[in-house]
Amino acid sequence: MTKRTEDLRIVSRRIINEEYFVLDLKSGCDDLLIFPGQFVQVRVDNSMGTFLRRPISVYDVDSSKGIISLLIKVVGEGTRALSELGSGDNINIIYPLGNSFTFPGIGEKPLLVGGGVGVAPLYFLGKMIRERGGEPQYILGYRSENQIIDYDKFSEIGNVMITTEDGSKGYHGMVTQHPGFSKGGYNRIFCCGPDPMMKAVASLALAGNIPCEVSLENMMACGIGVCLCCVADTVNGNVCTCTDGPVFNTKDLKWQI
Numbered sequence: 001m002t003k004r005t006e007d008l009r010i011v012s013r014r015i016i017n018e019e020y021f022v023l024d025l026k027s028g029c030d031d032l033l034i035f036p037g038q039f040v041q042v043r044v045d046n047s048m049g050t051f052l053r054r055p056i057s058v059y060d061v062d063s064s065k066g067i068i069s070l071l072i073k074v075v076g077e078g079t080r081a082l083s084e085l086g087s088g089d090n091i092n093i094i095y096p097l098g099n100s101f102t103f104p105g106i107g108e109k110p111l112l113v114g115g116g117v118g119v120a121p122l123y124f125l126g127k128m129i130r131e132r133g134g135e136p137q138y139i140l141g142y143r144s145e146n147q148i149i150d151y152d153k154f155s156e157i158g159n160v161m162i163t164t165e166d167g168s169k170g171y172h173g174m175v176t177q178h179p180g181f182s183k184g185g186y187n188r189i190f191c192c193g194p195d196p197m198m199k200a201v202a203s204l205a206l207a208g209n210i211p212c213e214v215s216l217e218n219m220m221a222c223g224i225g226v227c228l229c230c231v232a233d234t235v236n237g238n239v240c241t242c243t244d245g246p247v248f249n250t251k252d253l254k255w256q257i
């Protein structure tokens with residue numbers, strides 16, 4: 001699908017908790033071809049201090065209805081302004097941007113590891129893996145029980161293991177400490193979350209010689225490869241996360257792990 005700029009109507013706004021909400025956007029395009037890992041650049045019109053568009057992963061797509069869903073965490077002025085929009089408002093986005101995760105091959109057993117708002121692209125990935133006959137397993141990490149995002153929705157497409165840092169739900173600890181991690185039973189890893197989490201997952205994947213892809217959330221401005229503010233250091237030199245990524249095979253990243 002070629003990149004486009006479009007005003008989309010918000011058809012639903014769903015609040016998950018005081019930090020997270022989901023916007024369902026109705027596209028005028030009746031042939032949405034968006035892949036898991038791709039993102040959109042959102043223009044924030046109702047915030048005087050927010051000049052640059054904000055990059056947000058595609059959380060879900062319903063092609064038959066032309067709906068694109070975004071899961072957003074309020075962290076600053078831009079995301080706060082977006083949280084104040086409601087059904088019937090329009091939102092201008094550039095989409096679809098960036099590359100996507102590589103679908104597992106037949107017989108491969110994918111483990112999808114997410115932390116916080118990093119679970120967003122992994123829902124869409126897991127859904128498409130399931131539609132293609134695969135069986136995704138999730139390990140999803142949160143600070144505490146009240147941070148857990150759409151547990152039932154994730155459970156519809158795969159086995160979901162939860163960790164919380166305070167032990168209020170699931171395994172008490174980090175995603176890499178979950179017994180599901182050490183037990184094995186998977187031969188591909190897909191990961192998105194805070195950098196330290198992705199580095200820890202990448203390190204274990206490397207030790208176990210398991211292919212691992214991560215979706216980086218480097219700071220972005222233009223989102224289309226012009227400003228060079230999102231550079232990632234790789235074995236192929238410095239590349240733009242917004243156009244060469246955001247998804248990278250961890251073997252290609254020059255990470256201190």
Ligand SMILES: Cc1cc2nc3c(=O)[nH]c(=O)nc-3n(C[C@H](O)[C@H](O)[C@H](O)COP(=O)(O)OP(=O)(O)OC[C@H]3O[C@@H](n4cnc5c(N)ncnc54)[C@H](O)[C@@H]3O)c2cc1C
Pocket residue numbers: 039050054055056057058071072073074075076077078079080117120121216217218219220246
């Ligand atoms: C490819 C990509 C996909 C993303 N997907 C999602 C998503 O699905 N849902 C979602 O809620 N967020 C996502 N983000 C992060 C999101 O873009 C930022 O949280 C947002 O731009 C912050 O805007 P703001 O105006 O609210 O905050 P600002 O006022 O710009 O910043 C507030 C605070 O957040 C920090 N911050 C800003 N941007 C980032 C970032 N990219 N990574 C880490 N910290 C940041 C700032 O350093 C500052 O401390 C994604 C980022 C990228 C690059």
Ligand code: FES
Pocket residue numbers: 219220221222223224225226227228229230231240241242243
């Ligand atoms: S955000 Fe401008 S080059 Fe990537």
